Amino acid sequence: MLTPTEENYLKAIFKIAEREKKAVSTNAIAKQMKTSAASVTDMLKKLSEKELIYYEKYKGVSLTPTGNKAATHLIRKHRLWEVFLVNKLRFAWHQVHEIAEELEHIDSEELISRLDAFLDYPKFDPHGDPIPNADGRFTLRNQINLSDMSVTQTGIVLGVKESETEFLKHLTKINIKLGSEITILGKTDFDQSLRISIDTKYEEVISQKVSQSILMKRK
Numbered sequence: 001m002l003t004p005t006e007e008n009y010l011k012a013i014f015k016i017a018e019r020e021k022k023a024v025s026t027n028a029i030a031k032q033m034k035t036s037a038a039s040v041t042d043m044l045k046k047l048s049e050k051e052l053i054y055y056e057k058y059k060g061v062s063l064t065p066t067g068n069k070a071a072t073h074l075i076r077k078h079r080l081w082e083v084f085l086v087n088k089l090r091f092a093w094h095q096v097h098e099i100a101e102e103l104e105h106i107d108s109e110e111l112i113s114r115l116d117a118f119l120d121y122p123k124f125d126p127h128g129d130p131i132p133n134a135d136g137r138f139t140l141r142n143q144i145n146l147s148d149m150s151v152t153q154t155g156i157v158l159g160v161k162e163s164e165t166e167f168l169k170h171l172t173k174i175n176i177k178l179g180s181e182i183t184i185l186g187k188t189d190f191d192q193s194l195r196i197s198i199d200t201k202y203e204e205v206i207s208q209k210v211s212q213s214i215l216m217k218r219k
Contacts, residue, residue: 002050004105007074009033009043010052013061014071023060072136078104079125080115086126087119093126093177094168127168128159128178128215144218146182147192147211154183155216162213171214174204182216 002010012032016024030040048055052067063071081100085091091099113134116122123139124130130138143158157180160171171177175198185203186195192208 001107002052002070006043006047006050006052007070007105009040009047010063010067010071011074011078013053013063014068014075017062023062025060029061069136072132074104076132076134076136077106077112079129079131080112080119080122082125082127083119083122083131084115092168092172094165094172096126097163097165124159126178127163128157142217143215145212146184146194146196146214146216147208149184149216149218151184151187154181154219156181156219157214158217159215160213161215167210167213170210174206175199175202176214181219182214 009029012029013024016028016032020028026037026040026044029044030037033040044053044055044061047053047067051064052070054062054064078100081103082096085096085099086093116134121133122131130140132138141158146155149155157176157178159178160168176182181199183197183200184194185197187193192211193205194211195203195205197203
């Protein structure tokens with residue numbers, strides 16, 4: 001049995017490693033978990049003793065097969081709960097992360113199996129992140145950043161790289177959501193901001209920071 005805190009550390013290590021494609025540093029974990037490096041070191045020792053991580057001081061951290069399985073299962077539960085909250089309880093996509101953080105620690109394989117079936121086995125969560133199946137396999141797809149599309153190109157919003165509340169609220173305010181059709185109308189050389197059309201109804205100017213965090217499929 002793992003504590004919720006131990007599970008959260010495993011999930012953090014998984015996500016950082018997925019993003020950075022290398023062994024995870026103590027400082028990166030501390031930043032992700034919003035805690036001190038000393039607290040991280042203490043937890044890493046515990047996880048190492050449970051054979052959930054490979055940990056050698058100053059050389060970074062990686063998950064063992066057992067640790068990877070636990071982290072993947074936690075991510076599966078979290079993202080299924082997000083789908084449930086948005087699709088069935090009509091929460092907005094910026095409201096569900098913290099609630100799912102609580103629900104993901106419910107330890108019931110039967111519950112998650114039934115939840116998955118009830119939701120018709122979704123492959124992606126409300127932010128476009130892939131949901132691992134019961135075997136821990138993710139569905140992958142071709143996607144690019146909105147910032148990498150060219151002027152006059154049109155694409156469909158597949159997901160977002162950031163799930164911070166304020167960022168998602170901002171997208172909602174300018175009518176961008178999963179499935180939105182975006183056409184690049186212009187790009188400013190000075191700061192790479194984009195003038196875009198959204199669903200052929202709205203026109204907005206967005207910063208490079210925003211466009212780099214929106215994942216697209218070219219139409």
